[in-house]
Amino acid sequence: MARNRSQVPTDWVTRAADEAIRHAGEGKPVTCASGASPSGPVHLGNLREFLTVHFVADELRRRGVEVRHLHSWDDYDRFRKVPAGVPAEWSEHIGRPLSSVPDPWECHASWAEHFKAPLREALAEMGVEMQEVSQTEMYRAGTYREQVLLAIRERAQVETILSRYRTKKAEDEAEADPAEDLSRFPYKPYCRSCGRDTVTVTSYDDATTDLAYTCNACGDSYVTNVATQDEGKLVWKVDWPMRWSFEGVDFEPGGADHATPGSSYTVGKDVVKIFGATAPSFVAYGFVGFAGMQKMSSSSGGVPTAADALRILEPAILRWLYVRRAPKQTFDIDFGPEVVRLYDEWDALTKKAGNPEKRDVAVLAWERASATAAVQLPIAKVRVPFRTLSSVADVTAGSAALISQVVSHVGFPHDDVADLEPRLAKAMQWTHEFVPAEDRTTVRDSPATERIAALTEQESGWIRLLLDGLADLGAELDQDAVTTLVYGVPKLAHGLSVEDAPTDEVKADQKSFFKLLYNLLVDADRGPRLPTLVVALGTEKVRSLLTN
Template identity: 75%
Template sequence: MSSDAQPQPTPDARPEGEQPAKGRGRGKGKGQGGEPVDWVTRAADDALRHAEQARADGQARDLVTCASGASPSGPVHLGNLREFLTVHFVADELRRRGQQVRHLHSWDDYDRFRKVPAGVDSSWAEHIGRPLSAVPDPWDCHESWAEHFKAPLREALAEMGVQMEEISQTQMYRSGAYREQILTAIRNRDRIEKILAQYRTKAAAPATGEDADADAVSTAEVDTEPIQAPIQASADLARFPYKPYCRECGRDTTTLLAYDDDTTDLAYACTSCAFEGVTNVATQDEGKLVWKVDWPMRWTFEGVDFEPGGADHATPGSSYTVGKDVVKVFGGRAPSFVAYGFVGFAGMQKMSSSSGGVPTAADALKILEPSILRWLYVRRAPKQTFSIDFGPEVVRLYDEWDALTKKAADPAKRDVAVLAHERAVRTADAPLATSAVKVPFRTLSSVADVTAGSADLISEVIGSVGFPHDSVADLEPRLSKAMQWTAEFVPAEERTTVRETPDTARLASLGADERQWVDLLLAHLPAELTQDEVTTVVYGVPKLARGLSLDDKPTDEVKADQKAFFTLLYNLLVDADRGPRLPTLIVALGAEKVRALLGAAAA
């Protein structure tokens, strides 16, 4: 969503031979020259125009900056992942065009620790109000709370081919990098207040997260009872744009008492520990700007040309709309922007990163190939909401992906859907990992379900059902994903349980037709099982029983017999009325096991 205050765009610079931005995105997903156009193309065009305008305005820009940001307050879930991937795809498109570009990610680890989530010792309430980077890791595996949640996301992004330049807001603020910008905000606090007041008069959606308190004195919340009588803030400091952390206890439960414009001394009192002190804004780095001032300040400081945000950031009075005006205080202008919708999981419409218990990118990558996870995000416009289901939908998702992969192999069928596939399977620098031998996910998961064995055993069966390969490595990473999905996400009642011994009672009660079917199967079942041979026999047994040959087309009577025969085999082999495809099941079990479970019928 672009700013209504943006200057008129200038022609964008592209590598020789590329179409200019004008005309891109017009029509039904086709640009000039018939090239498919998607939301990534349009967002990249906007980012490039923003950078070109900045250069035209005299700003030194040697590259296009696409920015993302996230607060490591908890697991970086699949909803948060949209922030990272939206920026990645736009930066990657610019890189494909030969542009100098960076994906700059800000970790908002200088945000306050707000609450103790379920599963964490209640003693961690002691740290509420302190920066996330200053809160110890309760699991004692990283140096801080913030680092604990950054690490798994970094690994997941690397697996998905996402490269980004990371900066820590703790380090930026503590190093004094923003001193001049902080002083600029303080000197212009009346101007900033007029902007904020203007937006407060407009109808706005209820604020969430940082927005919930950014209009107040700061992003702080008083989560604990003060140990002394409340301190009355100076009236002219009620909406001061800067908030110090207490020098004594490290919390942001501070009330501002006085500010001297000449000396830049800021006096405050802490309602948590009763400390009273003075911080000099020009020489000491003990606090941060409030969110609605901090974000636009960074746009100018980092030279941001594109940055997305949740849909709530683009509502009247929220962060981006307010920031478009606040950024002018710092001599900049808002970056190009797209609002993205939420990503749900199994019916959850919105995820809260601080509550835990929601799936992360690392969780998804246990069962989804990196390309498929990327594809889920790139194939939809950011404003579209969607859900990710780890249940039976996974099998259908892989089927859909494989069908698209087949379509993408035909240059004549290149369209927006194929373009999304291209963006998913490789970055501008390299392709993502993929299986050398592509086996349908449903086949791999069925074999994994039936064998409940090692990857080597599954590999052996897969080779027998029509997918020859040299080693287990040829089936990766899909094989491991299928094994993990079968083990973790297929409910016990839906798992295939192979009988350990024959069902002698059922075998003894077989009707004449049933006994004939089983006898014919045992008589024609080859010693060395292959998918094609077993398929021919399984479907052919009812034909033979009706006096037909294996090559004859089935009659209506044969089709009815096939249905009854298949149910009988499932009953005798896995004690169920249905299961994996019978040829795959029989090959997976092996001839010896099948004969052992059915052999009593011949007695």
């Protein structure tokens, strides 16, 4: 799917892809890397790590460049704390690799796998393909053994670099020999007895590569041979640049905190030279916040994940939220009323994208969001505005079949309920989960007898005109005809035709008539669009609620 680049507007993805090619060398394969620790739910903030790399790799594929999206699971990181909702006895696993901690929910092989699985499914739904690497497997297989030995041999140089960036130095640091300061040893084993990283290195023999340590948790002492045994890992600020070299990484993003003075990327740019490589091109990404998600359920602590968001957002729209902004820009994802506006904005952009003459950076973001180099993201065969679907879902209490029937009558004919997916399911879920109870439409079970008995002569006349008009329209109500009738009742009451322009007096009566209908149909002063409400309820239901 190579494209004529002279016709493509330039965005942050274009620029990052150009930088990745420059790093790799023109005509050479490109490696774009992401990384994450599966220590808990991979929330929507973490998702930026994956999608930033995905969009750059996908741009390169569109150009015909050989590229891989390599994702490292840092599942060899230590388990740091027991989160809320997890049995207190899991504290015994603190200090062990995430891949060695049991899954307290007993649905996956380990703690790490429990949090990887839902993210994999969500990424697949969004069209993200990546080559996954487990750091547990890499270290335990001895894959990095030569790199580990190199880092240990060059530990004095490593420590010189690291100390250069430390903001607070020990008083005797200047006098200490970096090669002999075992407290800053670049490699840390997991205890052979209890499996924790709570160890103190007590000696290291450069000739034999024997490393001795004592565990501060269980008290046991062991000797591990770094050249033949694989029982630990490099410390983070050495591990990351080591992997850049080993994997030949050309592009990798990171949180804005990674690019500050003394942070991982800043230090890594110098450390990676020890491994004979250069740091990849880098973009820092900003914070992603959440709003309107009080009821958002997820695996831990109510932090929304990609899987949670995909219950109410089409995959293309979730992708679009990330690609339309430069990575450094922060933003919030709002799961409240803002969702309706978001869908409207997406639909307007979709319409604009259909006109080649209007192709700009906004349309380019739409293109990146709606399809990858390989696949088109799912869209409804019949695209109904989200606000219409959610309104109808509200009025019909979430019956898909009834929603489908009403939607056909309000101007979106289709052959099957499936023609409305995936948007229909998203609208139903959003209405059920995120519309507050006080904002939902509750259709009356029986007529408001006291209010109907107290109708004025004018109000009674409005009701008669509406019911007569509905009877004339027949059993199958049409949205346009009902709209004309509802807005036309006050006109008819003033001796005008439904086609006449409303006078100021008619406009005032329309407001009063609409409020009356809301009071009698849903016991509220306002609600969904009245024509949609009337079509959803049907003539007989409306008649039963407007008469005693």
